Amino acid sequence: MNEITMFLVGLAVTILVTTAALRYLQPHMKTILIELCGTEERARFWTSFSNVTLFLTPLIFALRIQPESGTLATLIYAMSDQISLALLGLVLAIGIVGIIIGRFIRLRRDDTASTGQTPERAGLQQGR
Numbered sequence: 786m787n788e789i790t791m792f793l794v795g796l797a798v799t800i801l802v803t804t805a806a807l808r809y810l811q812p813h814m815k816t817i818l819i820e821l822c823g824t825e826e827r828a829r830f831w832t833s834f835s836n837v838t839l840f841l842t843p844l845i846f847a848l849r850i851q852p853e854s855g856t857l858a859t860l861i862y863a864m865s866d867q868i869s870l871a872l873l874g875l876v877l878a879i880g881i882v883g884i885i886i887g888r889f890i891r892l893r894r895d896d897t898a899s900t901g902q903t904p905e906r907a908g909l910q911q912g913r
Contacts, residue, residue: 791860795867799847802868803840803875810879811836814886821889839878846874 818828847867
């Protein structure tokens with residue numbers, strides 16, 4: 786395998802792992818976002834936004850690692866570095882989205898606790 790093939794294999798693995806993680810998270814994230822946003826249209830937007838962010842972040846990390854010319858072992862180590870940085874990017878992106886969603890959950894919970902309403906009822910009354 787040459788350097789370009791190894792680089793492309795690393796990108797392909799990154800894309801596959803990221804896509805699998807997004808498919809796993811999608812239904813759970815959509816449910817939470819519908820509750821937080823109040824409408825399905827808003828939740829669809831934020832789900833799409835989150836998916837793009839969670840897909841592109843690891844890809845950016847993976848593209849930063851470019852194998853050097855050398856032996857097959859060097860190429861395998863370079864591919865390993867590429868995949869590990871991509872996974873780090875995925876974890877960071879998921880963490881950032883989780884922090885943002887968590888803040889909205891706390892804000893919504895605090896808002897509904899102060900009015901004594903359920904989150905669904907408060908969203909309906911506020912036009913969300």
